[in-house]
């Protein structure tokens with residue numbers, strides 16, 4: 001077992017039963033002209049996550065840790081996009097509309113894919129998900145058979161990271177969220193989102209930095 005100094009308490013994990021989950025590090029959220037920006041967000045808020053996550057990926061690959069990536073998005077005919085999601089709010093462009101990086105949040109489009117700096121390597125599964133949580137309507141649970149601990153990076157902290165970590169916690173996984181490798185468009189939500197995970201004795205997870213986690217890897 002390895003141990004990371006974490007909040008609210010040290011996080012113990014066995015690297016053989018631990019996976020790194022990198023959530024939705026897609027151009028649609030991190031680059032101008034994508035889904036995140038059409039919702040009125042400043043995508044610059046998320047870009048600070050890229051460099052520490054690239055270092056995290058390198059360290060986990062060197063240590064032989066299992067790595068899984070996710071992408072939020074929809075089939076080209078939008079049949080997996082509920083009207084409640086499609087019609088939400090008043091974005092500049094809706095899901096499926098043509099944008100500068102292709103159709104917004106549609107699988108196969110340039111904007112839907114993961115940013116170059118964090119490209120998955122062959123053999124690293126990429127789970128395509130229609131929802132905010134990575135377990136809903138995906139085969140992630142089957143992919144994680146035999147896995148006990150999840151180390152979580154990605155965007156956004158209070159949306160897809162929270163939803164996925166809450167889903168994972170309910171399924172019995174122990175989740176360590178890396179504060180510098182998750183990001184929000186809203187600085188307040190970033191701070192409070194991390195506090196919510198570790199409050200109440202770690203009500204649905206633990207929080208540490210990527211430096212702390214990488215130092216604990218054998």
Ligand code: TIU
Pocket residue numbers: 023024029036039072132155156157159160161
């Ligand atoms: N809008 C927002 O903060 N997030 C999302 O829509 N998806 C993810 O968090 N991936």
